[in-house]
Amino acid sequence: MNKSIFRKEVLAMSAYKVADASGFIKLDAMENPYNWPEDITQSWLETLKTCELNRYPDPEAKQLTQTIREQNNIPPTHDVLLGNGSDELIQILLMALSPTASVLAPQPSFVMYQQISQSLGLNFINVPLLPDTFGLDLPAMLAAIATHQPAIIFLAYPNNPTSNLFSSQAIRQIIAAANGLVVLDEAYAPFANASFMDELAQYENLLIMRTVSKLGLAGLRLGYLVGTPTIIEQLNKIRLPYNINILTQATAYFALTHHALFDEQTQKICAERTNVYEQLCKLDGITAYPSAANFILFKTAKNKATDIFTAIKQQGVLIKNMSPQGGLLADCLRVTIGKPEENQAFLAALKVSLEKLS
Ligand code: PMP
Numbered sequence: 001m002n003k004s005i006f007r008k009e010v011l012a013m014s015a016y017k018v019a020d021a022s023g024f025i026k027l028d029a030m031e032n033p034y035n036w037p038e039d040i041t042q043s044w045l046e047t048l049k050t051c052e053l054n055r056y057p058d059p060e061a062k063q064l065t066q067t068i069r070e071q072n073n074i075p076p077t078h079d080v081l082l083g084n085g086s087d088e089l090i091q092i093l094l095m096a097l098s099p100t101a102s103v104l105a106p107q108p109s110f111v112m113y114q115q116i117s118q119s120l121g122l123n124f125i126n127v128p129l130l131p132d133t134f135g136l137d138l139p140a141m142l143a144a145i146a147t148h149q150p151a152i153i154f155l156a157y158p159n160n161p162t163s164n165l166f167s168s169q170a171i172r173q174i175i176a177a178a179n180g181l182v183v184l185d186e187a188y189a190p191f192a193n194a195s196f197m198d199e200l201a202q203y204e205n206l207l208i209m210r211t212v213s214k215l216g217l218a219g220l221r222l223g224y225l226v227g228t229p230t231i232i233e234q235l236n237k238i239r240l241p242y243n244i245n246i247l248t249q250a251t252a253y254f255a256l257t258h259h260a261l262f263d264e265q266t267q268k269i270c271a272e273r274t275n276v277y278e279q280l281c282k283l284d285g286i287t288a289y290p291s292a293a294n295f296i297l298f299k300t301a302k303n304k305a306t307d308i309f310t311a312i313k314q315q316g317v318l319i320k321n322m323s324p325q326g327g328l329l330a331d332c333l334r335v336t337i338g339k340p341e342e343n344q345a346f347l348a349a350l351k352v353s354l355e356k357l358s
Helices: 008-012 038-048 062-071 086-095 111-119 138-148 168-177 197-202 213-217 229-236 246-256 259-281 305-314 340-357
Strands: 079-083 102-107 123-128 152-156 181-185 206-211 223-227 295-299 332-336
Touching: 008 111, 038 246, 062 079, 062 246, 079 086, 079 229, 086 111, 086 152, 086 181, 086 206, 086 223, 102 111, 102 138, 111 123, 123 138, 138 168, 152 168, 168 181, 197 206, 197 223, 206 213, 213 246, 213 259, 223 229, 246 259, 259 295, 259 340, 305 332, 305 340
Parallel strands: 102 123, 102 152, 152 181, 181 206
Antiparallel strands: 079 223, 206 223, 295 332
């Protein structure tokens, strides 16, 4: 087989790898650890019975979109584009650009911005975050905007994997300086108490992206992007006709109309986040970073992260080793907040690992 039929960017890439989590306490992927009570599961199953699987789904997912609008206070002036996860929305945005376009994001941030840009042969530029605080380096971001005139800037708010909220003032300056689009990726909004949704109307180049994944519906694959009708009209041309399947539409609609359940779960996760953070701060050799999301990034002693990660895994707890990414993530590990007993198992495994490796 002649590999040269594939673009050189594709040949140079590696596929996004997901660790096999079977048998582990799974604290690696920012999932909500809670499932639904039996009565809610039963009534969800009843609604699924009404799905006509022999028919294509509503191509515009009208009922679901209306609920998303209401629950997120989306201004009536703006349109909503649904994606098969926000990953697909990132892909749609990037596929709509000219092949010579530049894309800008801080580093480290969500890897898909870079991965998809590179797969499409776009010019991806990253600007390092400030060490220790992981704040935006505003002068460097503004300089990169002036030099590269990016068609899209991605800012995750809060950021993955650093879990902090960037300064809202710095974000406003970036939106004002940008000639192209600015996508604020609010994937972790449920845990953050901060959003730019109220400011959408002030900037015509601003888009807000969210997902139901972190809220507790990662298995559904549903994200949404909010922007002016002029922008969404163009993106809609790239979207595949039935990208949100009938089961996702019905289930997301059902789940969002039971949002009190998720509000309660989110509160529990936030309370546990405080607890885990405080426990991590007490450990010698660990620096935990404050979090506005459902995970915590922490730093280990120099060159110890991979050994600690492996030792925790050997005790049955799967977290994420960020250290191989290098740069500001060298020596860093990331743990997703789970149920109280899962978090305790993680902290116990971490303590044993630190003792063993000291
Ligand atoms: N944006 C950020 C910042 C994320 O961390 C993630 C998931 N890790 C996503 C988007 C993708 O979310 P989804 O499950 O909706 O594709």
